[in-house]
Amino acid sequence: MSFSVTEPTNGTKWFAGLLVVAYAIITLVPLLWIIATGFKSPTDSIAYPPVVVFEPTLEGYVNLFTDRTRATDDMIEAAGPPETWYDEIARSRGTVITGPSRYGERFLNSVIIGFGSTFLCMVLGTAAAYAFSRFRVPLKDDLLFFILSTRMMPPIAVSIPIFLMFRNLGLNDTHLGMILLYTAVNLSLSVWLLKGFIDEIPMEYEEAALIDGYTRFQAFYKVVLPQAATGIASTAIFCLIFAWNEYAFAVLLTSGTAQTAPPFIPNIIGVNGKDWPAVAAGATIFLVPVMVFTVLLRKHLLRGITFGAVRK
Amino acid sequence: MAEVSLTGVSKSFGEDIALADVSLTIPDGSFVVLLGPTGAGKTTTLRMVSGLDTPDAGRIEIAGRDMAALTPAQRDVAMVFQQYSLYPHLSVRQNLEFPLKSPILKTPQAQIDAKVGAVAEVLQISHKLDNKATALSGGEMQRVSIGRALVRDPQVYLMDEPLSSLDAKLRADLRVELKSIQADSGATMLYVTHDQIEAMTMATHVGVLDEGRLIQFGTPREIYENPVSIYAASRLGQPRMNVLPADVFGGAPQGAASIGLRPEHIQQGEGEDSLVKRVERLGDQTRLHLVFKDHDLITVTDAHTDLKDGDTVKIRPVSPHYFDAAGARVA
Ligand SMILES: Nc1ncnc2c1ncn2[C@@H]1O[C@H](COP(=O)(O)OP(=O)(O)OP(=O)(O)O)[C@@H](O)[C@H]1O
Numbered sequence A: 001m002s003f004s005v006t007e008p009t010n011g012t013k014w015f016a017g018l019l020v021v022a023y024a025i026i027t028l029v030p031l032l033w034i035i036a037t038g039f040k041s042p043t044d045s046i047a048y049p050p051v052v053v054f055e056p057t058l059e060g061y062v063n064l065f066t067d068r069t070r071a072t073d074d075m076i077e078a079a080g081p082p083e084t085w086y087d088e089i090a091r092s093r094g095t096v097i098t099g100p101s102r103y104g105e106r107f108l109n110s111v112i113i114g115f116g117s118t119f120l121c122m123v124l125g126t127a128a129a130y131a132f133s134r135f136r137v138p139l140k141d142d143l144l145f146f147i148l149s150t151r152m153m154p155p156i157a158v159s160i161p162i163f164l165m166f167r168n169l170g171l172n173d174t175h176l177g178m179i180l181l182y183t184a185v186n187l188s189l190s191v192w193l194l195k196g197f198i199d200e201i202p203m204e205y206e207e208a209a210l211i212d213g214y215t216r217f218q219a220f221y222k223v224v225l226p227q228a229a230t231g232i233a234s235t236a237i238f239c240l241i242f243a244w245n246e247y248a249f250a251v252l253l254t255s256g257t258a259q260t261a262p263p264f265i266p267n268i269i270g271v272n273g274k275d276w277p278a279v280a281a282g283a284t285i286f287l288v289p290v291m292v293f294t295v296l297l298r299k300h301l302l303r304g305i306t307f308g309a310v311r312k
Numbered sequence B: 001m002a003e004v005s006l007t008g009v010s011k012s013f014g015e016d017i018a019l020a021d022v023s024l025t026i027p028d029g030s031f032v033v034l035l036g037p038t039g040a041g042k043t044t045t046l047r048m049v050s051g052l053d054t055p056d057a058g059r060i061e062i063a064g065r066d067m068a069a070l071t072p073a074q075r076d077v078a079m080v081f082q083q084y085s086l087y088p089h090l091s092v093r094q095n096l097e098f099p100l101k102s103p104i105l106k107t108p109q110a111q112i113d114a115k116v117g118a119v120a121e122v123l124q125i126s127h128k129l130d131n132k133a134t135a136l137s138g139g140e141m142q143r144v145s146i147g148r149a150l151v152r153d154p155q156v157y158l159m160d161e162p163l164s165s166l167d168a169k170l171r172a173d174l175r176v177e178l179k180s181i182q183a184d185s186g187a188t189m190l191y192v193t194h195d196q197i198e199a200m201t202m203a204t205h206v207g208v209l210d211e212g213r214l215i216q217f218g219t220p221r222e223i224y225e226n227p228v229s230i231y232a233a234s235r236l237g238q239p240r241m242n243v244l245p246a247d248v249f250g251g252a253p254q255g256a257a258s259i260g261l262r263p264e265h266i267q268q269g270e271g272e273d274s275l276v277k278r279v280e281r282l283g284d285q286t287r288l289h290l291v292f293k294d295h296d297l298i299t300v301t302d303a304h305t306d307l308k309d310g311d312t313v314k315i316r317p318v319s320p321h322y323f324d325a326a327g328a329r330v331a
């Protein structure tokens, strides 16, 4: 029997496969459970023992997106026949729809703040990382350490000063405020990750472009940026995931106009009793943008991670 | 189309002295080959002229203009890098178009197509134009990076071992092509190579570098026939010059420590006996490995010689070079 450095033995392959499958199950089951709960009726959602096979309903989604009020049979009779399928679902529970809920708005806020801060973070992070990688910056190592040190405590530890600062600057409960905050929190990690990626791009490419008649900025734009795409994409995913899921600052700093979805979803519990299907529906929809973003960039993400792993 | 001159150029990287007080004037339209072992400062010299690095001291002029304040783009030089640096995200065609599309040149598309087509033809890469730059063999990449210099019409070409990873036939073809392109365009060429044939056949001038110092600058013939030191002498000539203690044949001049014998300095059939250790037939040439008074010697003889291993042949030096203990030429 011969051993090769590159080709794992069958036993190893099986073992590795088993590990991956087990890990996938552990991470995916809660997710699938949430998705399933979104389609359950309230009774099924709290049934014990839990039901795995159930009759799916869109009630959770209807409850998520609407505000409803309890109504007597007479009142429902008086309102006439239901006009839409969601009217019908609401009435079957003895309620009438009074209007849309604020989930849509909150979700849109999440999109604006999450993607806005990710974009800003990538612009600033790439520029800073390029400068650190290529130019002789005075006190470079100290600056890099200082930048990273901003992440050495949980950001929420400085929430009080930030809260006061935001209030004085009029940034409380604004999109701009939240975008700036998430950008600031993400920037240190972005600079470090992106610097690693840019360091890997040989300087000769830019030098060739400089000689070919391009300015430094054009060389950056035309030669470095396309090659850093992988690193930028994977860093962007990390930034988006943080900004998208952030809860504590969102609770503290937003209320009316700029509130994101994470603080809203648990609020649903309070409104009409424990409406778990609506909560699950909110969480399911909330997953979608990050999932789409990640799937679109997953080729880059995978390459980005392995790329980083083989660095000397 | 420009004279390039370096005056007292020095460059160090920390402790490493890459160039030490190099002064060199490269006449307009000449083809200068830089020779020297690894680490001698050849690449550094090209980078100084291109503007990618700035000298610690000294002055660089192209066409009489001081280059100190000019960016690489403004210097109007084209460079082929030692590590062929094709843009990996572009196709071969886009790589070749890249310099022509620069904001400085802004060439019209029709002209770009014609130029790229012609250069691809010369470099024998027409069939690969639509490949990705990364989907090429090493030799093909090298040709594309030569092409990226040739599409332009710069004042100065800088080429760092441009033919090093090509096969012998392609190398011979491109030697001729490069030389004629350079001669036609009248551009000044600074060319780094380790290949003596390239140096001898292409160069109008050769600069010999050693540890950052310019040892000798002159025509290939001058350097071959009139080297200033053992070091310069051994840069050119196949087989290499034999270096023996000065007194093995007698008659050494004052101060000579060693004698340098090229094959043409060794007359066969006269003088003292030497033993034929090996006969090496290379086709057009036959080399004799001789042992003379315990010293090994390599010389060239008639291609169809009857000599064989173990024979004895008489040899005698004819106007050889003499060098002192430090390797400098004394006669
Ligand atoms: N960027 C750099 N940083 C530090 N040292 C350098 C740098 N570039 C060159 N050197 C040093 O300068 C000296 C000359 O290097 P250079 O690249 O000019 O050699 P070369 O003649 O081109 O050699 P080769 O034939 O191997 O290409 C070497 O000692 C090298 O280590």
Ligand SMILES: [Mg+2]
Pocket: B042, B043, B044, B082, B160
């Ligand atoms: Mg070199």
